[in-house]
Amino acid sequence: MANFNYCLIVWHFIGKTLTSRLEKLNYRALKITFRDYTSSYEELQIKANVPSLQLGRIRAMAVEVFKAINGQSPMYIQEMFEKKDNKYNFRGKYNLKIPTVHKSLTGRNSFRYQGAVLWNKLPQHFKETNDLRVFRRLIKTWCGAACACIAGKEVY
DSSP, rough: TTTTGHHHHHHHTTTHHHHHHHHHHHHHHHHHTTOOSSSSSSHHHHHOOOOOHHHHHHHHHHHHHHHHTTTTOOOOHHOOOOOOOOSSSTTTTTBBBOOOSSSHHHHHTSSHHHHHHHHHHHHHHHHHOHHHHHHHHHTTTEEEEEEBTTBBSSSO
Protein backbone atom coordinates (compact mmCIF):
# COMPACT_ATOMS: atom_id res chain seq x y z
CA MET A 1 0.00 0.00 0.00
CA ALA A 2 2.87 2.39 0.72
CA ASN A 3 3.95 2.32 -2.94
CA PHE A 4 0.47 3.40 -4.01
CA ASN A 5 0.60 6.33 -1.60
CA TYR A 6 3.94 7.69 -2.77
CA CYS A 7 3.71 10.92 -4.82
CA LEU A 8 -0.07 10.81 -4.86
CA ILE A 9 -0.51 14.08 -6.70
CA VAL A 10 1.75 12.96 -9.55
CA TRP A 11 -0.18 9.69 -9.87
CA HIS A 12 -3.50 11.55 -10.01
CA PHE A 13 -3.05 12.74 -13.60
CA ILE A 14 -2.14 9.41 -15.23
CA GLY A 15 -5.42 8.91 -17.08
CA LYS A 16 -8.46 6.69 -16.82
CA THR A 17 -6.89 3.47 -18.15
CA LEU A 18 -3.87 3.53 -15.85
CA THR A 19 -6.03 4.61 -12.90
CA SER A 20 -8.24 1.59 -13.52
CA ARG A 21 -5.18 -0.67 -13.65
CA LEU A 22 -3.89 0.70 -10.35
CA GLU A 23 -7.28 0.15 -8.69
CA LYS A 24 -7.38 -3.44 -10.02
CA LEU A 25 -3.87 -4.07 -8.71
CA ASN A 26 -4.89 -2.66 -5.33
CA TYR A 27 -7.97 -4.93 -5.35
CA ARG A 28 -5.77 -7.97 -6.00
CA ALA A 29 -3.41 -6.92 -3.21
CA LEU A 30 -6.33 -6.60 -0.77
CA LYS A 31 -7.66 -10.03 -1.79
CA ILE A 32 -4.27 -11.60 -1.13
CA THR A 33 -3.78 -9.69 2.13
CA PHE A 34 -7.10 -10.82 3.58
CA ARG A 35 -7.18 -14.18 1.74
CA ASP A 36 -10.69 -13.24 0.70
CA TYR A 37 -11.31 -13.97 -2.97
CA THR A 38 -15.09 -13.53 -2.97
CA SER A 39 -15.64 -10.04 -1.54
CA SER A 40 -15.97 -6.96 -3.73
CA TYR A 41 -13.35 -4.21 -3.86
CA GLU A 42 -15.58 -1.91 -1.80
CA GLU A 43 -16.08 -4.57 0.89
CA LEU A 44 -12.33 -5.17 1.13
CA GLN A 45 -11.68 -1.42 1.37
CA ILE A 46 -14.11 -1.22 4.29
CA LYS A 47 -12.45 -4.23 5.90
CA ALA A 48 -9.01 -2.61 5.49
CA ASN A 49 -10.37 0.82 6.46
CA VAL A 50 -8.86 2.46 3.34
CA PRO A 51 -10.45 4.59 0.60
CA SER A 52 -10.02 3.95 -3.10
CA LEU A 53 -6.66 5.03 -4.48
CA GLN A 54 -8.33 7.80 -6.46
CA LEU A 55 -10.12 9.19 -3.40
CA GLY A 56 -6.85 9.02 -1.48
CA ARG A 57 -5.12 11.04 -4.20
CA ILE A 58 -7.89 13.62 -4.20
CA ARG A 59 -7.74 13.94 -0.42
CA ALA A 60 -3.95 14.42 -0.65
CA MET A 61 -4.47 17.12 -3.26
CA ALA A 62 -6.93 18.89 -0.95
CA VAL A 63 -4.34 18.82 1.86
CA GLU A 64 -1.70 20.33 -0.44
CA VAL A 65 -4.10 23.10 -1.50
CA PHE A 66 -4.90 23.76 2.17
CA LYS A 67 -1.19 24.07 2.97
CA ALA A 68 -0.67 26.41 0.01
CA ILE A 69 -3.54 28.69 1.00
CA ASN A 70 -2.39 28.84 4.62
CA GLY A 71 1.27 29.58 3.84
CA GLN A 72 2.57 26.12 4.80
CA SER A 73 3.92 25.19 1.35
CA PRO A 74 6.86 26.49 -0.68
CA MET A 75 6.23 29.85 -2.33
CA TYR A 76 5.98 28.43 -5.85
CA ILE A 77 3.03 26.27 -4.75
CA GLN A 78 1.41 29.12 -2.82
CA GLU A 79 1.52 31.25 -5.97
CA MET A 80 -0.53 28.68 -7.90
CA PHE A 81 -3.69 29.57 -6.01
CA GLU A 82 -5.45 32.89 -5.64
CA LYS A 83 -8.33 33.57 -3.30
CA LYS A 84 -11.49 34.82 -4.93
CA ASP A 85 -12.44 38.33 -3.87
CA ASN A 86 -16.07 38.62 -2.80
CA LYS A 87 -17.54 42.02 -2.12
CA TYR A 88 -20.55 40.41 -0.52
CA ASN A 89 -20.90 37.87 2.26
CA PHE A 90 -21.87 34.86 0.12
CA ARG A 91 -21.31 31.18 0.81
CA GLY A 92 -18.27 31.15 -1.49
CA LYS A 93 -16.30 33.33 0.90
CA TYR A 94 -13.29 30.95 0.96
CA ASN A 95 -13.30 29.93 -2.70
CA LEU A 96 -10.36 30.13 -5.08
CA LYS A 97 -10.21 31.65 -8.55
CA ILE A 98 -10.39 29.01 -11.25
CA PRO A 99 -7.47 29.68 -13.62
CA THR A 100 -8.24 30.26 -17.28
CA VAL A 101 -7.03 27.36 -19.43
CA HIS A 102 -6.13 27.65 -23.08
CA LYS A 103 -5.83 23.97 -23.92
CA SER A 104 -8.56 21.84 -22.45
CA LEU A 105 -6.63 18.59 -21.95
CA THR A 106 -3.38 19.94 -20.54
CA GLY A 107 -4.83 22.93 -18.71
CA ARG A 108 -7.70 21.17 -17.01
CA ASN A 109 -5.50 18.31 -15.92
CA SER A 110 -3.01 20.45 -14.05
CA PHE A 111 -2.59 20.62 -10.29
CA ARG A 112 -3.29 24.35 -10.39
CA TYR A 113 -6.65 23.96 -12.11
CA GLN A 114 -7.83 20.74 -10.43
CA GLY A 115 -6.70 21.97 -7.00
CA ALA A 116 -8.81 25.13 -7.29
CA VAL A 117 -11.84 23.22 -8.58
CA LEU A 118 -11.49 20.66 -5.79
CA TRP A 119 -11.12 23.34 -3.11
CA ASN A 120 -14.26 25.11 -4.28
CA LYS A 121 -16.23 21.85 -4.06
CA LEU A 122 -15.25 21.16 -0.45
CA PRO A 123 -17.83 21.85 2.26
CA GLN A 124 -17.62 25.36 3.70
CA HIS A 125 -16.64 24.27 7.23
CA PHE A 126 -13.60 22.42 5.80
CA LYS A 127 -12.34 25.64 4.20
CA GLU A 128 -12.91 27.74 7.33
CA THR A 129 -10.37 25.91 9.49
CA ASN A 130 -6.79 27.15 9.81
CA ASP A 131 -5.36 24.10 11.59
CA LEU A 132 -3.78 21.42 9.39
CA ARG A 133 -4.51 18.61 11.87
CA VAL A 134 -8.19 19.57 12.00
CA PHE A 135 -8.34 19.79 8.19
CA ARG A 136 -6.75 16.34 7.79
CA ARG A 137 -9.26 14.89 10.22
CA LEU A 138 -12.12 16.52 8.30
CA ILE A 139 -10.87 15.49 4.85
CA LYS A 140 -10.71 11.83 5.95
CA THR A 141 -14.48 11.96 6.44
CA TRP A 142 -15.13 13.45 2.99
CA CYS A 143 -16.23 10.99 0.31
CA GLY A 144 -16.22 13.39 -2.60
CA ALA A 145 -18.63 14.66 -5.20
CA ALA A 146 -18.27 14.27 -8.99
CA CYS A 147 -14.76 14.12 -10.47
CA ALA A 148 -14.00 16.20 -13.57
CA CYS A 149 -10.41 15.08 -14.12
CA ILE A 150 -8.87 12.81 -16.74
CA ALA A 151 -8.86 9.85 -14.33
CA GLY A 152 -12.64 9.56 -14.07
CA LYS A 153 -15.85 11.19 -13.00
CA GLU A 154 -16.69 9.44 -9.77
CA VAL A 155 -14.96 10.97 -6.76
CA TYR A 156 -14.90 14.74 -6.43
